[in-house]
Amino acid sequence: MDLRFRDAEPSDEERAAVDALLGPPATAWEGGLRTDEDLRVAAAAESRRDLLLPALHAVNDRVGWISEGALDYICRRLTVPPAEAYGVATFYSLFSVTPRPARVLHVCTDLVCQAKGAAGLCASLEERLGPPGSSWQHSPCLGLCERAPAALALQAGDPPSSAVHGPVTGPDLVAAELAATPETGPADVSETPGSAEPPAEAAVPQAGDPGLVLLRRIGVVDPGDLDDYRANGGYAALRRAFEIGPAAIIREVLDSGLVGRGGAAFPTGRKWEATARQPDHPHYLVCNADESEPGTFKDRVIMEGDPFALVEAMTIAGYATGCHKGYLYIRGEYPRAIRRLTHAIETARSRGLLGADVMGQGYAFDIELRRGAGAYICGEETAIFNSIEGQRGEPRSKPPFPVEKGLFGKPTVVNNVETLVNVLPILLGGAPAYAAIGTGSSTGTKLFCLSGNVRRPGIYELPFGATLRDLLTLAGGVPEGRTLRAVLLGGAAGAFVRPDELDIPLTFEGTRAAGTTLGSGVVLVLDDGADLVKILLRIAEFFRDESCGQCVPCRVGTVRQEEALIRLSKRPDSGDLALLREVGRAMRDASICGLGQTAWNAVESAIDRLGVFSPASPSTFPSTEAK
């Protein structure tokens, strides 16, 4: 490829950061110094486009932003046109192509944190540090919902570091930021007493309960210790998998009735079977850990508390579907989960549980961890392929489906973290025992992310079939003296339910029959103090921010939806309500992917089920402050 560059040169630090990832350049063809030897051979470098995102991370981690010199150097090293690399770098919200401080504080202003006082945090920060945009900025959901309101500080350097605050008050956050010292070193793979960030099990109120299945090891095993994991039943499922072979594993998963836990609820066994059957090779496994649905933090807790379980489950999935390579795509806002999984993968590899000969069974499988960079859309099952391949994280048009043409155009199975770890109990206890839990069409147990105005927020594990009331009771209900106003099920792409609908069974079929959705398991509880209109505005802002911009209904529709909601928040207008419905319907009908198709769900349910903006309910206009 014939590339043209401008005259920008990388700084020594930027060059070192890229070389640390890619190694020193072999020839002048890929960014090295020109030698006489280079003039004799015309060795056109092969494009290594899929390393673009890791290389951008390398520079952003070291310097805090990506300069033109750094971008050009990356492009020379990987043989990628600079215009395209610029398009990729500007796609992700964690990257900056303009100078900014090395330390940036990301303050979550999303649904849960907003309900818990994020506005106060922002006001304090603005007073002391100035307006958002440079040293601190607003962020979509950070997945720290049980600790809301929360913030994440990312500090560039060698090595980069991070710090998590939550729950935190405005003055405390300002004080912590002004004192800013890198808090978490790279060695944070085990729980260390006295560490600034609470251990993973702090998010699991049921921790230690013997009835738990998916969460049973959280708080019990040391997440940094493979031997501890094995002593607690780890790698027994993989051993069983090798005993029964790929076809029998798929049969077990089919019989178990397991369906995907990421939100779409597609039968996992059918996906595996379809991938395994594809004649085209290689096959790829992608674990979707880009958990970004506002209010969702279950995958983070699993990855932080029981990382080896995910490594084992991915190995089983890879074996069953004929993959030799698995990609684990974790959102960039989860530094601790990334550290722990990196450690778990390295440990498993050094102990022969990953690599050329897994467990001495002659099966080769390895996992590559890829880090997202701030884009909700990359959790879409085809956008995740583009992101891994080094393209902009835009969803692809289906068909063809991933099982036929997925990552690198090859048959690919994509599963959510929670879906994968369900495979362990299925193999250990057998499909019939697993299918006996839950209801006929929703089998097994489900993780629910309780947040908002509840006494004990956190991740709860319940068999399918429990009602919303059971779950709220378990979490202690709303705080003393408060009454329940609404529950948002399924996150920003989900739907609201009323306090008189708490007997909805929490199953895929039950929620569907009630006109709502389980989605990724978000249960955001709002009491009578919550400002529903503000919540709706935040949902609209979220979709407008996170739309990739590829298709018109979503790119412009999400903007028009937000504009109409802002107008409605100031004065009721039946014309704007009608407009919302029409735009919402077009987004649902004509958008390429699930983001646009669901961007109107929550707003619609708030209007229809909660009566927000209805003239009969004046209480829905509690705040009339001018914007």
Next chain:
Amino acid sequence: MTIPLRPPRRLVDITVDGEEVRVAEGTTILDACGDSGPCSGKKDIPTLCYGDTLTPKNACRVCMVEVEGSRTLVPACSRRVEQGMVISTDSERVRHSRKLVLELLGSSTDLSTTPRAEEWMERYGADPARFGPDAATVEQPPKVDNDLYVRDYGKCIMCYKCVDACGEQWQNTFAIAVAGRGFDSHISTEFDAPLTDSACVYCGNCVEVCPTGALSFKTEFDMRAAGTWDESRQTQTTTICAYCGVGCNVTLHVQDNEIVKVTSPHDNPVTHGNLCIKGRFGFQHVQNVPTGQKD
């Protein structure tokens, strides 16, 4: 030399707006409904991001049709027919979606030079003004940074065609790409550098495929600004480019005896609508008449 015959394509039965027809497997719905398709009566499905020389990107969503059994509408330009497919090209749902897409585009983008936009707006009853005077737009000054063509991104609907034509589908120059995200996404060189500093080779193949006039010849841009651009007074003459031996067909658009624009026939087997800087923009010498000899 023998050209191997392609294996015969199976025919599939589909129903379009109640009419049962047979088309070759692998045909897109758009082709099946188009002029050369088997359907009686022209369906005239509107398209914007579809290009006859490009792989469909299906980003504009104006060609959506209803397929029985599908949860959402499907893009006619890229969805291929399947046995038993039942398609509605003009149902209420389809018309609603097209109306809204045109309204969303019309309210955010300047469609004044988009061929047929006005006709479609009228056909579907689209009223872009109903989003109010404060609706966000992509309005911005045109980028005039070279003498050959102008980028007026206030007219850009983000169809991706220029990026595809510049990149791997035709020119392999990769001077431009989509940058940013969501409503802020835009076509850009690296770090928004001027074209003259970019990898651009001025083949103008992006101008050739632009469906809205966001990309135009500098001559056309200047004449529009002066109010002298008048397509009814223009003639089009297709000839062969005289610069080299490839034999590209060039179509000269002439107004008042001056070449004002050069295109190439999309069905020309040599060019598929593409030219190089010489064929596209190197026409001035034709009209350099010595002073005094001009009429």
